[in-house]
Amino acid sequence: MRVAVVTFPGSNCDMDTVKALTTLGVEARTVDHRQDHLGDIDAAIIPGGFSYGDYLRSGALAAKAPVILALKQAIEASQLPVLGICNGFQILTEAGLLPGVLRPNRHGEFRCDFQTLRVVTESPYFPGLAVGDVLKMPIAHGEGAYYTPPGTLEDLFRSGAAWLQYVDTDGQLNALANPNGSVANLAGVMKGSVAALMPHPERAMHQYLGSQDGRRFLSSWLEGIRQEVGHASV
Numbered sequence: 001m002r003v004a005v006v007t008f009p010g011s012n013c014d015m016d017t018v019k020a021l022t023t024l025g026v027e028a029r030t031v032d033h034r035q036d037h038l039g040d041i042d043a044a045i046i047p048g049g050f051s052y053g054d055y056l057r058s059g060a061l062a063a064k065a066p067v068i069l070a071l072k073q074a075i076e077a078s079q080l081p082v083l084g085i086c087n088g089f090q091i092l093t094e095a096g097l098l099p100g101v102l103r104p105n106r107h108g109e110f111r112c113d114f115q116t117l118r119v120v121t122e123s124p125y126f127p128g129l130a131v132g133d134v135l136k137m138p139i140a141h142g143e144g145a146y147y148t149p150p151g152t153l154e155d156l157f158r159s160g161a162a163w164l165q166y167v168d169t170d171g172q173l174n175a176l177a178n179p180n181g182s183v184a185n186l187a188g189v190m191k192g193s194v195a196a197l198m199p200h201p202e203r204a205m206h207q208y209l210g211s212q213d214g215r216r217f218l219s220s221w222l223e224g225i226r227q228e229v230g231h232a233s234v
């Protein structure tokens with residue numbers, strides 16, 4: 001399987017993501033923001049970082065890059081599976097490929113910590129993750145407060161777009177477990193073949209790093225692509 005890792009000036013989790021994918025037996029290659037075609041790939045990840053220095057708003061400038069146009073075309077034409085991690089989530093919302101936006105953290109601080117998440121929606125792209133499953137992964141962001149306008153939240157839950165929530169270490173939903181002020185404690189959303197989350201699975205690949213739930217998460221995504229998408233080359 002071939003997975004493109006899309007990079008921008010200011011990306012800083014690209015090589016960690018390549019390493020994580022390589023560890024899982026996937027051929028990962030970086031694709032530069034100036035590229036207007038993606039080549040022969042089965043899926044793409046937009047990794048974390050500070051694309052274009054987070055100027056204007058995180059992800060706002062990257063969303064206009066040629067590579068994102070190419071990504072949009074591949075999503076529309078062939079439901080290319082795309083995963084956004086942290087800044088990748090910000091870019092995907094700014095590009096209109098996912099609902100909502102990411103705002104500055106409510107407390108105004110950059111938050112770097114382990115965080116517990118709960119799966120609220122099942123997806124064919126993540127066959128190994130069931131509703132209620134709990135995962136521990138690090139977060140590291142200053143603009144992670146997920147926002148969606150009043151009246152649209154119910155739709156997110158009804159349509160299955162609401163995907164992951166911040167919970168406490170017992171797996172319970174409560175306001176204290178919300179690290180940034182996201183509506184409904186949302187940590188990740190999905191739409192069609194596009195999914196994104198603020199936490200960093202590529203930083204949770206080994207127990208000696210504090211968690212290997214990121215390995216489980218990424219393995220599940222790759223398995224979903226193999227099973228459901230059925231690209232000839234996978």
Ligand SMILES: NC(=O)CC[C@H](N)C(=O)O
Pocket residue numbers: 047048049050051054058085086087088140141142143144
């Ligand atoms: N690690 C990341 O991708 C987070 C950086 C992000 N641009 C922020 O909100 O701070």
